[in-house]
Amino acid sequence: MDRRTVLKNAGLAVMGGLVVPRSAASPSSGPVSGVEGEPLRDLPEVRSSGGVLDHQLNMAAERVEVGDRVITVDTYNGTMPGPILRFRPGEQVRLLLRNNMHPMGIPPNGPPPLCAPPPGEDSPGGPLECLPHAAGHLAEGETLAQTSVATNIHTHGLQVSPEGRADNVFLRIDPGQRHQYVYDIPDDQPAGLHWYHPHFHGSTSHQGWAGLSGPMIVEGDIDRVxxxxxxxxxxxxxxxxxxxxxxxxxxxxxxxxxxxxxxxxxxxxxxxxxxxxxxxxxxxxxxxxxxxxxxxxxxxxxxxxxxxxxxxxxxxxxxxxxxxxxxxxxxxxxxxxxxxxxxxxxxxxxxxxxxxxxxxxxxxxxxxxxxxxxxxxxxxDGATAGGRIPRELVDAPAVPDLPVTRRRTLVFSGDISGHDGAGVRFFIDDQLYRHDRIDQEVEAGTVEEWRLVNEDVFQHPFHIHVNPFRIVDVKGIPPGDSSWETDPSIWWDVFRLPPKGEVTMRTYFRPDITGKTVYHCHILPHEDNGMMGNVLISPEGEVT
CATH class of the missing domain: 2.60.40.420 (Cupredoxins -  blue copper proteins)
Known part of the structure; x- marks a missing residue:
C-alpha cells in the first residue's frame, strides 16, 4: 500500500478538527478586531537561592480550562505548562520528580491493540502467537497503557552530565515512584531559555501532547545589557x-x-x-x-x-x-x-x-x-513609549580552534509499509532505536562534523543532547521557503533537515562531560517510532 492510500484510509477515520479562530485563516498586516481573550498570564516561577534551586515536580492529572472547554491532562504541579525554573551558571538544581499519573484516553470503542509491536519488534502473527506476546508485554510494563505513564525528565539545552541523577533519559519512573535529580550547572553555561520535558522512549509524544513542559531560564551576561x-x-x-x-x-x-x-x-x-x-x-x-x-x-x-x-x-x-x-x-x-x-x-x-x-x-x-x-x-494601546534596541549584546561562545577529529554521515528515513511492525517507522542508518546499542562513540574535548542526510519527505528536526552545534552547510531547502536561517555563527540544539536534503553541522564535545546520551528527531512521534540513536561520549584519550 502506498503513502497516498494509507493517508486516504486514515483520513476517513478522522472526525475531529483544528481549533483555530477564524481570524487566523488569512492574517493581515494591519490591525484586526480579532478574538477577545484573557490577558496573557505569567507562568509561576521558582528561583534559586543561595546557589541552589530545590523544587518538587508532581506529575498528575488535572482538570484545566482552555477557552470555554475543560480538559483533563497530566501536568506539572497542576499547571499547564509547568513553572519557570530560574537559576545561574555555577549553581545546583535539585528536582524531586513524583509520578502520580494514571492511564487516560483509552478509546471507548476498544483498547489499544495489545499485540501492536513496539519499534524494532516483528509482528507476533495470529491470535495464538498474540496472547503470550501480549502477556509478556503486560508483565514487562510495555503495553501502550503502561508505557504512556512511564516517564523521566530531560533538561533540554543544559550542558550537564547525561548520567546518574542528572540528565539521564534512560531512567524509567513508573506511577507511584519518585526520583531525585541533581544537576550541577557549569560555570560557562550560556544565559538563555532552556526547558524540561518527559523523555521516556515510547511515551514522549503522548506526554508532550498533554502539554507536559516547562521553561528553564539561565540568567547571565545578556541580562545585564x-x-x-x-x-x-x-x-x-x-x-x-x-x-x-x-x-x-x-x-x-x-x-x-x-x-x-x-x-x-x-x-x-x-x-x-x-x-x-x-x-x-x-x-x-x-x-x-x-x-x-x-x-x-x-x-x-x-x-x-x-x-x-x-x-x-x-x-x-x-x-x-x-x-x-x-x-x-x-x-x-x-x-x-x-x-x-x-x-x-x-x-x-x-x-x-x-x-x-x-x-x-x-x-x-x-x-x-x-x-x-x-x-x-x-x-x-496607551501612551507612546520609547523603546531602545542595543547595538551590541555579548560575546557568543566560539568553537575552539581545533582540527575536525572525525566526519560522520547519518541517514534519516521512514517507512509506512508495515514491514517493520504496525504503524509508521522511522530510521537512522536503517536502524530502529534500541536503548542497549551504542550507535556513535565520540571523544570528549574534540570537534566533529556530522553530515545528516534526509531521505524522507518529512522535515526531521535534528537534536543532540548536551552539546549544541553550528551549521556548516544546508542542501535542499525547498524553493521559495524563506523560513531557514543558515548563518554559521548561530548555535542550535535543534535544526531541521530539509525533505530529501542534507545538513552538515559542527560540534564541540565538552571535555568535562562524558557518558551515554542520545540524538534524535524532535518530532516526538518520529522519535517514539524509532528515529533516535545513542552516542557515547568517552573521556579524552579513550577512543581508539
Whole structure:
C-alpha cells in the first residue's frame, strides 16, 4: 500500500478538527478586531537561592480550562505548562520528580491493540502467537497503557552530565515512584531559555501532547545589557494538545493522516488539535505604541513547526536555543521547529489589535501544509513609549580552534509499509532505536562534523543532547521557503533537515562531560517510532 492510500484510509477515520479562530485563516498586516481573550498570564516561577534551586515536580492529572472547554491532562504541579525554573551558571538544581499519573484516553470503542509491536519488534502473527506476546508485554510494563505513564525528565539545552541523577533519559519512573535529580550547572553555561520535558522512549509524544513542559531560564551576561535590563520580559510556551472528545490525550497507536488534524488513533476516535500560549487560548498581550519588550518563546509542540509572525511590528532576534547573539538581528518572522527556543525584542507599532500567528507551513507532512493558527492577539494601546534596541549584546561562545577529529554521515528515513511492525517507522542508518546499542562513540574535548542526510519527505528536526552545534552547510531547502536561517555563527540544539536534503553541522564535545546520551528527531512521534540513536561520549584519550 502506498503513502497516498494509507493517508486516504486514515483520513476517513478522522472526525475531529483544528481549533483555530477564524481570524487566523488569512492574517493581515494591519490591525484586526480579532478574538477577545484573557490577558496573557505569567507562568509561576521558582528561583534559586543561595546557589541552589530545590523544587518538587508532581506529575498528575488535572482538570484545566482552555477557552470555554475543560480538559483533563497530566501536568506539572497542576499547571499547564509547568513553572519557570530560574537559576545561574555555577549553581545546583535539585528536582524531586513524583509520578502520580494514571492511564487516560483509552478509546471507548476498544483498547489499544495489545499485540501492536513496539519499534524494532516483528509482528507476533495470529491470535495464538498474540496472547503470550501480549502477556509478556503486560508483565514487562510495555503495553501502550503502561508505557504512556512511564516517564523521566530531560533538561533540554543544559550542558550537564547525561548520567546518574542528572540528565539521564534512560531512567524509567513508573506511577507511584519518585526520583531525585541533581544537576550541577557549569560555570560557562550560556544565559538563555532552556526547558524540561518527559523523555521516556515510547511515551514522549503522548506526554508532550498533554502539554507536559516547562521553561528553564539561565540568567547571565545578556541580562545585564542596559537596554535589555530595562525591558519588560515575557516568557511564552506554545503547546500542541491532541485531545479526544473527553478532553484527554488518546492512549492508542498513532498514524499520520490527511486533513486538519495531522494524526489519527487506532482504534479511531474523533480528535482535535488545540494550540495554547501559556496554557491559554488566544490570550491578549498588551504593549504601548513604541514600547520594546523582550520575548522568550518556546515551541513545546511534539510535531508542529511554528513560523511565528506579528505583522506591523519590528522584531530583533537576540538568541537561539538558549545561546545569545553578539548583536541583535532584524527579522520579519521567527521559525521555531519542535523544541526550538527563540529570544527576541519586539517593538510595538501603531495602536490596534494584531494577530500573533503561526503561519501556514509545509513541513513535509504527507497530509499537506499545516494551516495558519492564531496563537494570541497583540493589543497596542496607551501612551507612546520609547523603546531602545542595543547595538551590541555579548560575546557568543566560539568553537575552539581545533582540527575536525572525525566526519560522520547519518541517514534519516521512514517507512509506512508495515514491514517493520504496525504503524509508521522511522530510521537512522536503517536502524530502529534500541536503548542497549551504542550507535556513535565520540571523544570528549574534540570537534566533529556530522553530515545528516534526509531521505524522507518529512522535515526531521535534528537534536543532540548536551552539546549544541553550528551549521556548516544546508542542501535542499525547498524553493521559495524563506523560513531557514543558515548563518554559521548561530548555535542550535535543534535544526531541521530539509525533505530529501542534507545538513552538515559542527560540534564541540565538552571535555568535562562524558557518558551515554542520545540524538534524535524532535518530532516526538518520529522519535517514539524509532528515529533516535545513542552516542557515547568517552573521556579524552579513550577512543581508539
Amino acid at each position: 542596559p537596554e535589555i535590563a530595562d525591558m519588560r520580559e515575557r516568557t511564552m510556551v506554545i503547546n500542541e494538545l491532541w485531545l479526544n472528545e473527553d478532553g484527554e490525550v488518546p492512549t492508542a497507536m498513532v498514524l499520520p493522516s490527511g486533513g486538519q488534524v495531522p494524526f489519527t488513533s487506532v482504534p479511531a476516535v474523533p480528535t482535535t488539535m488545540t494550540f495554547t500560549l501559556n496554557g491559554q487560548l488566544v490570550p491578549e498581550i498588551d504593549m504601548r505604541p513604541g514600547e520594546a519588550q523582550r520575548w522568550r518563546v518556546l515551541n513545546a509542540s511534539p510535531h508542529r513547526a511554528v513560523w511565528l509572525q506579528a505583522d506591523g511590528h519590528e522584531l530583533y532576534k537576540i538568541g537561539q536555543d538558549g545561546i545569545p547573539f553578539e548583536r541583535p538581528k532584524r527579522v520579519d518572522s521567527v521559525m521555531l521547529s519542535a523544541g526550538n527556543r527563540a529570544e527576541f525584542i519586539i517593538t510595538a507599532g501603531d495602536p490596534g489589535r494584531y494577530p500573533v500567528v503561526a503561519r501556514r507551513y509545509d513541513q513535509g507532512h504527507p497530509g499537506g501544509a499545516r494551516p495558519a493558527v492564531q496563537l494570541g492577539t497583540l493589543v497596542i
